[in-house]
Amino acid sequence: NAGVTQTPKFQVLKTGQSMTLQCAQDMNHNSMYWYRQDPGMGLRLIYYSASEGTTDKGEVPNGYNVSRLNKREFSLRLESAAPSQTSVYFCASSRTGTGGHEQYFGPGTRLTVT
Amino acid sequence: GENVEQHPSTLSVQEGDSAVIKCTYSDSASNYFPWYKQELGKRPQLIIDIRSNVGEKKDQRIAVTLNKTAKHFSLHITETQPEDSAVYFCAASSTYNTDKLIFGTGTRLQVFP
Numbered sequence: 001n002a003g004v005t006q007t008p009k010f011q012v013l014k015t016g017q018s019m020t021l022q023c024a025q026d027m028n029h030n031s032m033y034w035y036r037q038d039p040g041m042g043l044r045l046i047y048y049s050a051s052e053g054t055t056d057k058g059e060v061p062n063g064y065n066v067s068r069l070n071k072r073e074f075s076l077r078l079e080s081a082a083p084s085q086t087s088v089y090f091c092a093s094s095r096t097g098t099g100g101h102e103q104y105f106g107p108g109t110r111l112t113v114t
Numbered sequence: 115g116e117n118v119e120q121h122p123s124t125l126s127v128q129e130g131d132s133a134v135i136k137c138t139y140s141d142s143a144s145n146y147f148p149w150y151k152q153e154l155g156k157r158p159q160l161i162i163d164i165r166s167n168v169g170e171k172k173d174q175r176i177a178v179t180l181n182k183t184a185k186h187f188s189l190h191i192t193e194t195q196p197e198d199s200a201v202y203f204c205a206a207s208s209t210y211n212t213d214k215l216i217f218g219t220g221t222r223l224q225v226f227p
Contacts, residue, residue: 099145099212103160
């Protein structure tokens with residue numbers, strides 16, 4: 001049971017380049033999330049998916065797109081990277097339903113945009 | 115908008131002492147309040163959570179209290195140990211969707227031997 005996996009672990013991009021961050025979970029969870037973590041800012045939700053084929057914006061969606069490819073996979077795309085997108089990106093998954101559920105996080109991707 | 119404030123941003127204690135971290139939330143409809151621990155270079159992991167129908171929850175050395183009237187909740191760690199050193203995040207569920215969480219900005223706890 002791998003839990004939540006993310007690739008790549010590290011990435012350096014030049015301004016204007018594009019890339020896709022990959023995330024997969026093997027816990028049969030319906031809900032998946034993408035967060036960014038910046039020093040002093042905590043974790044901020046970029047996008048959320050309640051099920052395959054559905055996505056919803058979070059607090060900081062500008063500059064990002066997502067795809068919920070199937071129940072297991074949820075990818076995050078930067079179309080034209082900017083230095084302000086330098087951050088650590090975490091994917092997470094959880095059960096769905098009222099009352100709230102534990103979110104399980106992946107190991108993170110450290111992205112630097114120069 | 116929805117907001118969670120967390121204090122203090124850093125906390126240093128001697129091993130064996132207690133540590134308390136406090137959070138306030140803005141939306142009275144929030145009903146789920148988890149706490150996550152993040153060790154240096156690692157992923158956040160849930161350590162305890164509480165729902166709005168409960169005022170206090172305890173798990174060994176950690177406890178969480180919730181005051182819905184005042185819209186604040188706190189994490190209490192007793193008999194701290196060096197391995198408790200980490201960044202702790204509180205969170206509150208969004209009004210619109212309890213799967214969505216609004217996180218506080220984190221507290222860096224250092225426990226000195």
